[in-house]
Amino acid sequence: MGYFTHILLSNVIPLTIMIAIGVVLYRAFQLDIRTLSKLxxxxxxxxxxxxxxYESTLSLSVLGQTLLFFVLFFAAMYILVEIVIRIRRYQGGMVPAVRNSVLFYNSANYAIPLNQLVFVGDAFTMSIQIIIMMMQSLLPNTYGIYSVNAHKKGDIRQTIRTILTLPVIYIIPVAFLMNGLHIPIPAPVYTPINYVSNAFIATALLTLGVQLGSMKWKFQLSDxxxxxxxxxxAGPAVGFGIxxxxxxxxxxxxxxxxxxxxxTSLSSVLIAVEYDNEPEFSSQVVFSSTIFSIFTVTLVIYLLKFIG
Known part of the structure; x- marks a missing residue:
């Protein structure tokens, strides 16, 4: 019950409040979701x-093991979701929308505080979660964008050019290099980086709220x-198997x-909105999975004690 209450009070309710503010702001001012998405x-x-x-402490052995786990996990989940897509006979934009909703998960603003809670701020487990977060930041901005555009008619080279304009694919190697070489960042530069990074969660959740507020709410319940x-x-079960x-x-x-x-990660909504690919389905998945995670994450935490 303690974990249930903590997840509810520390994760779900604050996220829901921020999403609700986004809904209200859209209803009041008709905010431009495209601008929010680009920000x-x-x-x-x-x-x-x-x-x-830049601020993390990562060892090569932990990095190698975690990356191997992630590659195998991603491949296994990809195969699983492809089987489901074929059984359900999804077409067009629903194929990448369903795929992204399963493969991209909230490894930053949900998983990091959860890791700190469960492992009492352990630096070793936090380094593992940061590596997962890195991969979950890179993939939506590369493969995720490619997948939502691949089924559309048009120049695939334009999609690749779009991917190459995204800062995050350059930020990751630069951050690793500066971390490894212990390159200091002057305070006048690092202060605005802190300001902007601290605004990420609020802006992403407001974007989800604006998207939910603009929807016609035609529920795709079974999907x-x-x-x-x-x-x-299935995600944690496959992870246990790996x-x-x-x-x-x-x-x-x-x-x-x-x-x-x-x-499910907010990135799946941001991609769906930015590239007009089933944004209603993606928004409903993110919102509902966050609510249902109160129960499922609590169950997973309880079962962790049987992993020796």
Whole structure:
């Protein structure tokens, strides 16, 4: 009950309040969601990724093991969601929308505080979560954007050019390099980086609220619930299987499994809005998976004690 209450009070209710503010602001002022989306892609998201990677302490052995786990987990989930897509016979934009809703999960503003809660601020488990966050920042901005545009008629080279304009794909290697070489950042430069990165969560949640406020609320219940099951239940189950396959145990195994249990990422909504690819479905998935995660994440936390 303690974990349930903490997740509810520390994650779900604050997120819901911010989303509700976005809904109200849209109803009152008809905010331009495209502008909000571009701010997230080109300013706030790169800033928070840079700050977390620059300030992190990562060892090569942990980096290697975590990346191997992530690659296998991503591949396994991709195969699973492709099977579901074919069984359900999704067409057009729903294919990448469903795929993104399962493959991209909230590894930053949900998973990081969750990791700190469960492992009591352990620096080792936090380094694992930061590596996962790095990959979950890189993939939506590369593969995720490619996938929502691949089914559309047009020049694929234009899609690639769009991907190459996104700052986050350059920010990650720069942050690693500066971290590894211990290159200091002057205070007048680092202060605005802090300001911008601190605004990421609020802006992303407001964007989701604006999207929800602008929707006609034609519920896609079966599709949304199917995505929630794959993300919240199949995700940690597959993560547990990968941990067993690799022979990882102890607190590292627990941290990796927990990283797979969080709800769908806000990036799936930002991509859907920016490229007009099933934004209503994506918004409903993010909102509902965040609510249902109260129960599923609590269950996963309870089961972690059986991972030795």
């Amino acid at each position: 997230n892609f080109y300013l706030f998201s790169p800033a928070v990724v840079f700050k977390m990677l 949304v619930m199917l995505s929630n099951v794959l993300r919240l239940l 941990v067993l396959l690799l022979g990882i145990d102890g607190v590292m195994a627990q941290a990796l499994v927990l990283s797979c249990a969080v709800p």
